Amino acid sequence: MLKINKKYDLSPAQLIVSFYIIAVIVSTCLLSLPITTQPGVQWSFVDVLFTAVSAVSVTGLTVVSTADTFSTPGTFILLFILQFGGIGIMTLGTFFWLIIGKKIGLRERRLIRTDQNQSNLSGLVSLMKQILVIILLIELVGTIILGTYFYYLDYFPTWQESYLQGLFASVSATTNAGFDITGSSLIPFAKDYFVQIINIILLTLGAIGFPVLIELKDFIKNKRSYGTQFTLYTKLTTITFFSLMVFGTLVILLFEANHFFEGKSWHESFFYAFFQSATTRNGGLATMDVSLFSTSTLLALCFLMFIGASPSSVGGGIRTTTLAVILLLVFSFAKGQKSIKVFKREIHEEDIRKSVVVSFLAVMICFIALVILNYVENFSLMEIMFEVSSAFGTTGLSMGITPELSTVGKLVIISLMFIGRIGILSFIFVFHQEKQELNYHYPKERLIVG
Amino acid sequence: MLKINKKYDLSPAQLIVSFYIIAVIVSTCLLSLPITTQPGVQWSFVDVLFTAVSAVSVTGLTVVSTADTFSTPGTFILLFILQFGGIGIMTLGTFFWLIIGKKIGLRERRLIRTDQNQSNLSGLVSLMKQILVIILLIELVGTIILGTYFYYLDYFPTWQESYLQGLFASVSATTNAGFDITGSSLIPFAKDYFVQIINIILLTLGAIGFPVLIELKDFIKNKRSYGTQFTLYTKLTTITFFSLMVFGTLVILLFEANHFFEGKSWHESFFYAFFQSATTRNGGLATMDVSLFSTSTLLALCFLMFIGASPSSVGGGIRTTTLAVILLLVFSFAKGQKSIKVFKREIHEEDIRKSVVVSFLAVMICFIALVILNYVENFSLMEIMFEVSSAFGTTGLSMGITPELSTVGKLVIISLMFIGRIGILSFIFVFHQEKQELNYHYPKERLIVG
Numbered sequence: 001m002l003k004i005n006k007k008y009d010l011s012p013a014q015l016i017v018s019f020y021i022i023a024v025i026v027s028t029c030l031l032s033l034p035i036t037t038q039p040g041v042q043w044s045f046v047d048v049l050f051t052a053v054s055a056v057s058v059t060g061l062t063v064v065s066t067a068d069t070f071s072t073p074g075t076f077i078l079l080f081i082l083q084f085g086g087i088g089i090m091t092l093g094t095f096f097w098l099i100i101g102k103k104i105g106l107r108e109r110r111l112i113r114t115d116q117n118q119s120n121l122s123g124l125v126s127l128m129k130q131i132l133v134i135i136l137l138i139e140l141v142g143t144i145i146l147g148t149y150f151y152y153l154d155y156f157p158t159w160q161e162s163y164l165q166g167l168f169a170s171v172s173a174t175t176n177a178g179f180d181i182t183g184s185s186l187i188p189f190a191k192d193y194f195v196q197i198i199n200i201i202l203l204t205l206g207a208i209g210f211p212v213l214i215e216l217k218d219f220i221k222n223k224r225s226y227g228t229q230f231t232l233y234t235k236l237t238t239i240t241f242f243s244l245m246v247f248g249t250l251v252i253l254l255f256e257a258n259h260f261f262e263g264k265s266w267h268e269s270f271f272y273a274f275f276q277s278a279t280t281r282n283g284g285l286a287t288m289d290v291s292l293f294s295t296s297t298l299l300a301l302c303f304l305m306f307i308g309a310s311p312s313s314v315g316g317g318i319r320t321t322t323l324a325v326i327l328l329l330v331f332s333f334a335k336g337q338k339s340i341k342v343f344k345r346e347i348h349e350e351d352i353r354k355s356v357v358v359s360f361l362a363v364m365i366c367f368i369a370l371v372i373l374n375y376v377e378n379f380s381l382m383e384i385m386f387e388v389s390s391a392f393g394t395t396g397l398s399m400g401i402t403p404e405l406s407t408v409g410k411l412v413i414i415s416l417m418f419i420g421r422i423g424i425l426s427f428i429f430v431f432h433q434e435k436q437e438l439n440y441h442y443p444k445e446r447l448i449v450g
Numbered sequence: 451m452l453k454i455n456k457k458y459d460l461s462p463a464q465l466i467v468s469f470y471i472i473a474v475i476v477s478t479c480l481l482s483l484p485i486t487t488q489p490g491v492q493w494s495f496v497d498v499l500f501t502a503v504s505a506v507s508v509t510g511l512t513v514v515s516t517a518d519t520f521s522t523p524g525t526f527i528l529l530f531i532l533q534f535g536g537i538g539i540m541t542l543g544t545f546f547w548l549i550i551g552k553k554i555g556l557r558e559r560r561l562i563r564t565d566q567n568q569s570n571l572s573g574l575v576s577l578m579k580q581i582l583v584i585i586l587l588i589e590l591v592g593t594i595i596l597g598t599y600f601y602y603l604d605y606f607p608t609w610q611e612s613y614l615q616g617l618f619a620s621v622s623a624t625t626n627a628g629f630d631i632t633g634s635s636l637i638p639f640a641k642d643y644f645v646q647i648i649n650i651i652l653l654t655l656g657a658i659g660f661p662v663l664i665e666l667k668d669f670i671k672n673k674r675s676y677g678t679q680f681t682l683y684t685k686l687t688t689i690t691f692f693s694l695m696v697f698g699t700l701v702i703l704l705f706e707a708n709h710f711f712e713g714k715s716w717h718e719s720f721f722y723a724f725f726q727s728a729t730t731r732n733g734g735l736a737t738m739d740v741s742l743f744s745t746s747t748l749l750a751l752c753f754l755m756f757i758g759a760s761p762s763s764v765g766g767g768i769r770t771t772t773l774a775v776i777l778l779l780v781f782s783f784a785k786g787q788k789s790i791k792v793f794k795r796e797i798h799e800e801d802i803r804k805s806v807v808v809s810f811l812a813v814m815i816c817f818i819a820l821v822i823l824n825y826v827e828n829f830s831l832m833e834i835m836f837e838v839s840s841a842f843g844t845t846g847l848s849m850g851i852t853p854e855l856s857t858v859g860k861l862v863i864i865s866l867m868f869i870g871r872i873g874i875l876s877f878i879f880v881f882h883q884e885k886q887e888l889n890y891h892y893p894k895e896r897l898i899v900g
């Protein structure tokens with residue numbers, strides 16, 4: 001790895017993208033193995049590729065039914081790919097370096113940094129170790145709770161199947177992969193609020209961002225005290241994350257009150273709305289067929305999927321901090337302030353520029369994908385818009401059109417999932433490296449805008 | 451005016467908005483007069499209000515057929531409102547001050563400046579005089595050409611009707627109002643390329659921005675030489691304006707080649723595409739029923755309408771310079787430059803911030819309108835999205851749903867036309883004035899974005 005690195009002098013962003021491409025190729029090969037599928041199942045190359053990208057990017061959009069296609073060994077291979085994609089190739093890479101006892105140099109640290117978008121280089125190696133421990137611990141606890149619950153409530157006949165389902169559900173939820181081996185997502189659990197709450201907790205722990213988890217762990221261990229030690233990032237992303245979750249729940253309740261929720265009890269309506277709001281952050285699991293929602297609700301869900309999860313998490317989209325920075329920019333502009341002040345801190349100019357560039361390019365990319373898909377497919381605008389938002393946000397919800405997409409359509413969705421996962425910034429820096437500006441200036445001239 | 455001004459100390463933005471509100475009220479009263487409508491025509495208050503806002507904002511969306519509703523005096527009243535709206539209340543206001551011989555003070559100049567978004571205060575009074583002269587001159591030439599042409603080609607039986615139609619067409623095109631008294635826009639002229647070219651020229655002169663016209667006039671008079679004297683604004687807006695026009699033409703030709711243009715000659719296809727691209731900038735006239743286009747084309751038209759015309763023109767939308775600044779920001783970011791360099795000038799930080807805020811709020815406002823309209827109306831997502839873009843861009847094209855909107859739907863579209871016309875910046879500064887920042891700073895802290 002180092003040799004290739006030195007020889008061709010790839011930038012961190014180029015290396016990250018290369019690794020993701022390699023992960024997709026390896027996953028495609030693994031999924032093509034005869035033991036992966038059930039006897040008699042034949043699937044096309046583009047479907048295998050689609051499933052590989054969907055799994056590596058932990059999106060969860062599926063062109064084939066996981067329950068009907070995968071054998072038991074295939075299910076474990078899929079689990080492995082989800083785990084690999086969810087925790088991030090770089091985390092595993094770090095772990096690998098640690099295992100073989102190699103001290104990690106600056107170049108490898110920078111590599112990891114671009115993947116998890118961390119600004120601070122120090123402590124990254126220790127961070128990566130903590131990520132692995134925390135995620136595996138969360139998944140283990142999730143597996144035990146869900147498996148035991150499934151067995152004692154007779155959801156599945158044997159304890160083996162209960163714990164296998166529990167393991168798959170726990171990994172799929174924690175990595176926000178959204179794959180299911182029930183064949184119908186969490187719809188069988190539409191009235192089991194306990195399973196839903198456990199899933200929401202697991203989804204949230206995966207999507208809220210690793211740095212938040214680490215800071216929370218340190219806080220619980222009394223290493224930090226609130227207000228003085230939580231970083232600006234943690235405060236902003238957590239507030240945005242939960243605000244969006246509450247906003248989503250309220251909007252769904254409002255728009256569906258006289259529609260899907262008509263005649264349903266308050267707790268049934270609330271749990272449908274709450275679970276759906278939580279799962280659009282990035283999870284992609286569903287307790288209902290989303291195409292039953294009204295257009296207004298679907299548009300709101302598109303917005304939530306487009307925003308996506310927190311940075312440095314398993315999720316995609318433009319990320320919560322990007323939205324927060326843009327919103328703060330608008331407010332500070334309206335108040336006539338030249339800098340963004342929040343929590344007694346100022347946001348760096350560079351981060352504002354990044355947020356703007358990311359948002360603008362995201363809108364452009366999704367809009368172009370929307371236009372192309374409308375040209376090549378025969379589905380309604382709403383179905384296509386939902387699919388595009390879901391792929392870019394690596395959410396994995398669908399109104400049901402995924403298996404019927406044409407090959408061009410599948411390739412467009414594959415590209416969106418890929419870009420959504422590696423993030424737009426990495427995508428830019430593949431072509432142009434971050435570099436120092438040449439020290440020259442022209443006179444400034446005012447413009448008329450807006 | 452001055453007294454009210456001093457007494458209540460309204461900001462320029464607040465005054466502009468107040469004046470537009472007064473213009474809407476006066477127009478609503480004028481349109482409610484019995485002489486305005488043909489005998490026997492009854493229309494509801496919300497329809498009169500809708501028509502008034504549509505005319506003052508020179509949008510051209512209509513809930514009633516202008517040809518079937520308006521009497522001949524009513525047609526002249528409508529023309530007067532279009533003229534008033536198109537040239538801008540402030541231009542007429544300046545003219546009024548000039549006529550009564552009052553020297554214009556700084557406060558009035560600032561007032562005008564906000565309306566036309568001019569950064570440079572000096573020479574504004576002279577600019578306003580020039581605007582009026584130029585626009586009236588363009589309209590006069592347009593009337594003579596179109597009226598004479600209509601008469602000699604027997605489009606209309608008498609010379610009176612020919613010149614009335616010529617006058618209405620010329621004013622409607624130059625102010626980009628998009629109203630028509632033919633009852634079917636320019637569809638009767640779908641194969642008359644001469645009328646279309648004259649209309650495209652008039653539309654463009656109205657939508658390209660007054661400062662560009664002034665600089666062009668000075669250039670023709672040899673007062674300026676190219677490159678050294680054209681302002682950055684003129685270069686940027688002109689390039690963006692015509693690039694979008696070419697882009698629109700190509701996109702329509704591409705998407706409709708196997709659809710609407712199938713079996714049509716190359717010149718027919720070209721003129722349909724070219725006219726439609728030009729008219730989405732802001733004109734709102736149509737040589738065909740736009741609902742015949744495919745979804746991909748309609749989405750592209752939505753994008754063009756959302757961008758709209760140049761600032762300081764008769765048009766709406768986020769404006770061409772806003773798009774240009776955002777695009778330049780993305781390119782300079784990708785190249786690793788901290789400032790935006792273009793034409794050997796740097797773009798001011800403040801203008802970048804304005805562009806970002808305008809774009810973001812515009813997307814938000816249109817998205818919220820889209821969600822509300824989908825909730826209250828029963829039309830397809832595409833029809834509603836088209837209507838929203840058209841209203842915000844004050845373009846006035848429609849897939850035909852305008853007359854059938856509910857009262858709530860009409861009020862949403864009225865709000866969009868109003869905001870589209872006064873511009874988002876004025877709208878912000880109504881609530882918060884531009885002010886100097888207090889001179890304190892917090893430590894900067896880095897974030898993880900995108």
Ligand SMILES: [K+]
Nearest residue numbers: 059176284395
């Ligand atoms: K997902």
Ligand SMILES: [K+]
Nearest residue numbers: 509626734845
């Ligand atoms: K118009």
